[in-house]
Amino acid sequence: MAKVTNVLLVGVGGQGTILATRVLAGVLVEEGYDVKMSEVHGMSQRGGSVLTFVRYGDKVYSPLVERGTADLILAFEKLEAVRYLPYLKPEGTLVVNDLAILPAPVLLGKAEYPYNALDILKEKVKDLVVMDAAKLAEEKTGNVRTQNIVLLGALARRMDIPPGTWEKVVSENVPPKTVEANLKAFWAGWEGA
Amino acid sequence: MKKLLSGDEAIARGAYEYGCAFAAAYPGTPSTEILENIIPYKEIYAEWSSNEKVALEVALGASLAGARALVAMKHVGLNVAADPLFTAAYTGVNGGLILVTADEPSLHSSQNEQDNRNVAPFAKIPMLEPSDSQEAKDLVGEAFRISEEFDTPVLLRITTRIAHAKGLVECRERREVPVKEYKKDAAKYCMVPANAMRRRVFVEERTRRLAEFGETFPYNRIEWGDRSVGIITSGISYQYAKEVFGEGASYLKLTLTWPLPQKLIREFAAGVEKLYVIEELDPFLETQIKAMGIPVVGKEIVPTMYELSPEILRQKFFGAEPAPNPVADLNLPPRPPVLCAGCPHRPVFYILKKLRVPVMGDIGCYGLGLQPPLEAVDTTICMGASVGMAHGFQKVGAWNGLDRRTVGVIGDSTFFHGGMPGVADMVFNKGAGVVVVLDNRTTAMTGHQPHPGSGITAKGEPTVEIKIEDVVRALGVKDVQIVDSYDLKAVEAAVRHALDYDGPSVVICRRACALLKGLPDLGKAVVNQEKCTRCHACLRTGCPALVSHQDGSVAIDQNACNGCFVCGQVCPVGAIEKVGGGERG
Numbered sequence: 219m220a221k222v223t224n225v226l227l228v229g230v231g232g233q234g235t236i237l238a239t240r241v242l243a244g245v246l247v248e249e250g251y252d253v254k255m256s257e258v259h260g261m262s263q264r265g266g267s268v269l270t271f272v273r274y275g276d277k278v279y280s281p282l283v284e285r286g287t288a289d290l291i292l293a294f295e296k297l298e299a300v301r302y303l304p305y306l307k308p309e310g311t312l313v314v315n316d317l318a319i320l321p322a323p324v325l326l327g328k329a330e331y332p333y334n335a336l337d338i339l340k341e342k343v344k345d346l347v348v349m350d351a352a353k354l355a356e357e358k359t360g361n362v363r364t365q366n367i368v369l370l371g372a373l374a375r376r377m378d379i380p381p382g383t384w385e386k387v388v389s390e391n392v393p394p395k396t397v398e399a400n401l402k403a404f405w406a407g408w409e410g411a
Numbered sequence: 412m413k414k415l416l417s418g419d420e421a422i423a424r425g426a427y428e429y430g431c432a433f434a435a436a437y438p439g440t441p442s443t444e445i446l447e448n449i450i451p452y453k454e455i456y457a458e459w460s461s462n463e464k465v466a467l468e469v470a471l472g473a474s475l476a477g478a479r480a481l482v483a484m485k486h487v488g489l490n491v492a493a494d495p496l497f498t499a500a501y502t503g504v505n506g507g508l509i510l511v512t513a514d515e516p517s518l519h520s521s522q523n524e525q526d527n528r529n530v531a532p533f534a535k536i537p538m539l540e541p542s543d544s545q546e547a548k549d550l551v552g553e554a555f556r557i558s559e560e561f562d563t564p565v566l567l568r569i570t571t572r573i574a575h576a577k578g579l580v581e582c583r584e585r586r587e588v589p590v591k592e593y594k595k596d597a598a599k600y601c602m603v604p605a606n607a608m609r610r611r612v613f614v615e616e617r618t619r620r621l622a623e624f625g626e627t628f629p630y631n632r633i634e635w636g637d638r639s640v641g642i643i644t645s646g647i648s649y650q651y652a653k654e655v656f657g658e659g660a661s662y663l664k665l666t667l668t669w670p671l672p673q674k675l676i677r678e679f680a681a682g683v684e685k686l687y688v689i690e691e692l693d694p695f696l697e698t699q700i701k702a703m704g705i706p707v708v709g710k711e712i713v714p715t716m717y718e719l720s721p722e723i724l725r726q727k728f729f730g731a732e733p734a735p736n737p738v739a740d741l742n743l744p745p746r747p748p749v750l751c752a753g754c755p756h757r758p759v760f761y762i763l764k765k766l767r768v769p770v771m772g773d774i775g776c777y778g779l780g781l782q783p784p785l786e787a788v789d790t791t792i793c794m795g796a797s798v799g800m801a802h803g804f805q806k807v808g809a810w811n812g813l814d815r816r817t818v819g820v821i822g823d824s825t826f827f828h829g830g831m832p833g834v835a836d837m838v839f840n841k842g843a844g845v846v847v848v849l850d851n852r853t854t855a856m857t858g859h860q861p862h863p864g865s866g867i868t869a870k871g872e873p874t875v876e877i878k879i880e881d882v883v884r885a886l887g888v889k890d891v892q893i894v895d896s897y898d899l900k901a902v903e904a905a906v907r908h909a910l911d912y913d914g915p916s917v918v919i920c921r922r923a924c925a926l927l928k929g930l931p932d933l934g935k936a937v938v939n940q941e942k943c944t945r946c947h948a949c950l951r952t953g954c955p956a957l958v959s960h961q962d963g964s965v966a967i968d969q970n971a972c973n974g975c976f977v978c979g980q981v982c983p984v985g986a987i988e989k990v991g992g993g994e995r996g
Contacts, residue, residue: 231748243415243577253415254543256576264748264779265955280654281576281647284722286734301743304736321746325959326784326950329744342737 222275224283225373228302229294230319231266237391238292238366239270242373244387246274249379256281265322267298292373294366295319296335303342311345313372313411315365317352347372347411354406361396364403371407381408416580418573421544422511423448424580425551426481430588431455432506433473435466437828438857439485440520441574442513446483447858450869454585459860459869462794462828463488467495467510471564474508475600477591479555483511486527487793491829493530496564500534501610502600503562505591507555511567513574516691517718520856522774522791524716526692531566531669535614537621538566538669539630540646544578546630550666553630555588561617561624568668570691572647572718622670630666633679637661641683643676643696643707647719652689654721655728671699680705687712691719750779752956753925753933753973755896756849759820760787761952761977762903763847768818768910771804773797773830775822776856777849784953788820795829797821801844802837809843816910818845824854824862826879831886837915838887845909845916848879849896851924859927883917890914896922899980925973933974934992936967942986949978949987 225242229235239255246253251274271283285304291312293299299314306312316336323329332338339346349372351365358368367388374384385401392400416424422445426434434457436446450457456473460466463484470482484492489512496510512527531538539554541547547569554565598606625631640660644652645668652662663679665671680686680700688697688709697709712727713719725731750757760780763770764787772778772788773796781788790800801819808815821830826848837844854860861867866876880891890912894901902920909916923930936956945963956971957978967978967987979987 230746247413247415247579252579254576254578255415256572264751264776265746266748267746278578279650280721281572281578281650282720282722284720284725284734285736297743297746300738300741301746303738304734320958321744322749322782322953322955323744323747325955325957326953327947327959328783330742331744332741338738338741 222273222278224288224290225272226283226288226291226302226305227270227272227294228291228298229268230298231264231268233268233294234366235268235270235294238370239272241367241370241387241391242272244391245379245383246272248383248387252276252278254278254281267301269302290373290376292369294369297321297332300332300335300338303339306343309344311347311376312339312343313347313349313369313376314339315369316348316350347376349407349410351407354410355403358406359399359402361399364396364399367392367400367403368407368410371404372411374404375408375411412582413579414582415577416544416548417444417575417577418541418544418547418569419444419513419575420448421548421580422483422551422567422569424582425548426455427452427585428548428583429552429555430479430586431481431551431555432478432588432590433470433480434458434482435460435469435480436483437461437463437466437488438854438860439488439513440857441515441571442483442485442488442511443857443860444574445511445513446869449481457869459862461863463492464495467492467499470508471495471499474504474506475593476505477593478506479588480506481509481511481551483513485521486512486514486525487521487523489527489530491794493534497534498602498607499564500536501602501607501614504558504564505593507558508564509551509554509558509567510564511569514568514570516570519571522793524692526695527566528568528668528695529693531568535618536564536566537561537667538568539666540568540668541573541666542646542649542664543573544576544580546666547573548580550630557621557624561621563617568646570647618670621667622672625667625670625672626674628667628672631672631675632664633675634662634664635682638682639684641679641686642689643679643686643700644689645696646691648689648691651719651721651724655724665696668696671696673703676700676703676705680707689713689719689724692716747782748779749782749953749955750776751925752954752971753975755851755920755922755925755975756780757785757952757954758896758899758975758977759847759849759902759920760785761981762899762906763787763818763820765903766906766910768816769804771797771800771817771819773819773821773825775825777820777822780820782953784951793829794825795821795833798830798833798844798846799836801846802833802840802842805842805844816845818847818906818910820847820849822855823848823850823852823864823879824860827863827877831882834883834886834888834915834917842915843913845906845918846883847906848917848919850879850919850921852921853924853927855924855926859924879919888915888917890916891919892917893919893921896920897975897977899977925975932992933976935969935972935974935990936976936979936987937969937990938966939986939988940964942984944984944986946983948981948983952977952981954978
């Protein structure tokens with residue numbers, strides 16, 4: 219079977235992983251790949267754990283990624299990076315945002331947040347990219363809300379797709395007034411990765 | 412041109428391209444985005460109906476009036492719509508009529524897991540199952556054609572992984588289909604016993620003709636490969652089978668899955684050495700194929716519960732070991748969905764918990780009120796059940812001299828969907844239950860669709876805003892109170908009064924969903940660290956904007972806070988202060 223590349227985007231409901239997913243999918247369509255994408259909606263919007271699969275190649279059947287087969291994982295939050303680590307293949311790449319969002323059981327004192335998440339990831343992931351996306355977004359674009367695109371820039375660096383395609387699709391998918399800031403954010407992520 | 416569309420979006424696109432003129436739905440995961448994506452097409456009339464039964468009835472009316480009509484609902488919605496469906500199967504249609512059922516294996520956002528493929532033989536209507544977004548769009552066209560040619564409603568059955576997975580879809584222009592002439596025909600449309608008995612015969616004959624049609628229907632197809640293994644499959648299971656078996660098997664991909672093409676199945680079975688059925692949930696195909704006398708292996712291997720996946724097939728068919736879990740020894744905290752910061756349901760549940768009263772819950776965001784720390788909800792069954800159950804629960808007390816005072820909690824959209832008959836029943840039968848309507852001015856859980864109390868239609872036009880207080884008074888409820896959900900004291904006083912009132916009582920807790928756009932700025936709550944005693948009373952509201960630090964101190968995430976100030980009302984030392992914001996709107 220022709221090669222299919224598996225990508226995961228993981229985070230917390232409300233973090234706005236949807237824009238990043240839309241841009242990634244748009245880039246892959248633009249490059250002429252067969253693409254399938256699957257996400258669970260509904261309850262995930264109420265602060266729950268969010269998991270999105272993107273698969274692309276010459277021909278894709280299943281929209282689901284199997285554990286141990288992800289080539290790339292983009293994690294918008296540290297705990298979620300650890301949670302979905304079983305999906306990463308041994309030689310896979312993990313891009314993680316250095317951000318902790320405490321889940322309800324932790325806030326209530328019923329569970330412990332793994333504050334050593336980055337250490338766990340460093341030990342277990344061969345190709346790990348740690349990004350402080352909020353800081354980069356603030357420094358390079360002056361707009362902290364561009365951090366999704368910063369993270370996407372970091373992911374893009376590890377994918378074999380011309381940067382021009384990314385620039386085009388980012389520009390098409392963000393509000394016109396924010397195109398410049400988002401392109402800066404993309405390059406900040408690319409260079410930071 | 413090709414677009415990346417979800418199955419829901421593809422069905423909406425199909426409705427547009429194939430001349431659908433009328434669409435109706437009640438929102439419910441994973442079906443909601445079908446109508447949401449139809450609404451922008453100005454060529455199609457679209458409405459959010461008050462419930463699925465009404466949605467099917469208006470669509471049937473539109474069909475008889477001559478228009479191509481589509482109605483969409485989640486799997487449990489079809490239970491509500493079953494009554495008109497089972498007789499629409501007899502009347503047949505005029506303009507084509509499609510009923511989309513979006514089933515939810517693994518019940519991600521549902522109260523049960525049901526396989527609505529079983530409805531097709533039960534209601535005696537044909538069923539189509541797409542395997543991806545492209546087919547989801549194409550089959551809208553096929554379904555309209557079949558509906559009109561065979562004079563039947565058509566069930567278009569999808570699952571979450573079709574509805575919400577995206578794939579490439581070739582999009583075309585709309586082909587207008589003129590509204591057909593309507594001819595009065597009581598023998599066909601008035602299902603009184605004498606007429607229905609004759610239509611009953613027609614239905615059997617129609618099923619026989621549909622089975623014949625399925626033999627050459629191009630979407631039922633054999634893909635010959637390695638003939639040592641033959642797989643009969645449909646829907647998303649086809650993709651999983653192809654992913655796992657690839658060229659190492661032959662496939663019979665079924666798309667018209669009721670009635671089944673028996674000759675095609677026999678031809679396929681005869682052409683392979685070992686025959687399997689790979690299907691999600693019930694042994695729907697398998698049972699029928701076995702009844703044909705064909706030896707086949709299915710549910711001995713393939714699970715009957717939850718979503719299927721390529722991983723499961725690899726494990727079950729090839730004994731593949733699950734991938735190693737490098738974080739298995741870590742006790743990671745779960746991240747369940749929670750009521751949002753500023754959610755107007757939170758203060759009401761806080762009070763109901765404090766009053767220790769049994770709470771009959773209902774379907775909506777407020778189902779989240781069962782989770783810690785609120786833990787206020789006793790039951791969750793179906794749309795509208797809270798009211799009837801509260802009545803039944805309270806009656807047992809009244810009949811046996813026990814205290815069975817109870818509260819039924821229902822949202823505003825759910826009230827219009829299924830709550831009103833329960834209130835009529837409670838009044839009629841001299842009940843004394845309490846109905847708390849959590850009126851957040853929208854259908855929040857599914858993404859803010861308008862409902863009969865919203866004053867706006869699906870198409871964004873202003874309309875009559877039906878007031879819940881007017882409805883319950885008209886239904887004979889004398890004790891009706893309206894309070895601001897954010898006002899803890901007012902909510903508590905109203906519920907206490909209602910519980911003690913000798914008769915049916917309604918408390919409308921009104922405050923817009925905090926996620927709605929255009930709400931007044933309420934400012935932010937801030938912890939005054941000098942006053943805070945770290946007693947954590949505020950954390951017992953379960954608001955996700957409250958952050959407790961490892962040293963025991965508490966802060967409020969200013970980005971998350973929506974200024975409801977419920978935490979400030981529960982703080983015993985006045986350590987939470989309000990900053991900014993206008994008067995409470």
